[in-house]
Amino acid sequence: MELVQIYECLCDRTRLRIVHLLTGGPLCVCHLQEILDEPQVKVSKHLRYLKEHGMVERERQGAWMIYRLPGKPPRELRANLACLQDCAREDATFARDAKRAARLRPALAKSGPFCAC
Amino acid sequence: MELVQIYECLCDRTRLRIVHLLTGGPLCVCHLQEILDEPQVKVSKHLRYLKEHGMVERERQGAWMIYRLPGKPPRELRANLACLQDCAREDATFARDAKRAARLRPALAKSGPFCAC
């Protein structure tokens, strides 16, 4: 993985928020959509971008599509994700995103057929 | 400084190399140009971009223009620069850039009126 590709993935606000959220664990699209408060197509397209650039993996779970960070991230990615987590701690938007995610993750664990959105 | 702006500055190969080089200390444009082996206009425009985004500062020194990283970088920038330095250590291009810079910096210290290019 090229270092510059990591920065290409992070240089958009929405993508940056998504990656930061996935830092806290996997999420489905509709949860991301609700947390970010952005239109579905926007979230979906950024997820596609991230997937095509090796930044995220996805896995179908019934009607949901679960996105997660790579299981075995290369060293540069791990370093940058740690840095991102560190920096995000002082940012209001990132903090709010994380709080919302914490409220929604239990629903994912239950893994019912339909989303709670 | 917005976190995403840092990534915007680093998401281009040439800019990434420039910022990494400045991590090792200030450099003038013609030295950057020689190290990167890129046309002058390309280097100059990326430097302009970096300056307008608060990533670098510049100072005239005779005929030269010396570029450097900000004297008091905010926390997020410091963290990301450290991360970049760490990641760059394992990359052939960054290593070669740094080696070339080490050979040219003494000329900057002498600070004659004209460049040694």
Next chain:
DNA sequence: GACGAATATTCCCGCGCAGGTATATAAATG
């Protein structure tokens, strides 16, 4: 002030990306 060296700017082009609208696919449910 003429010249050369160092650097910046202007003008142009092409491409890729961000965003939106509408439509398509896939899965679960009845």
Next chain:
DNA sequence: CATTTATATACCTGCGCGGGAATATTCGTC
């Protein structure tokens, strides 16, 4: 199979960026 939910894709638009060619500016030297 029809419907609803979840997600993806196709198509269009506008804009900003990367890159090159040519020109301008700034500084030092003679």
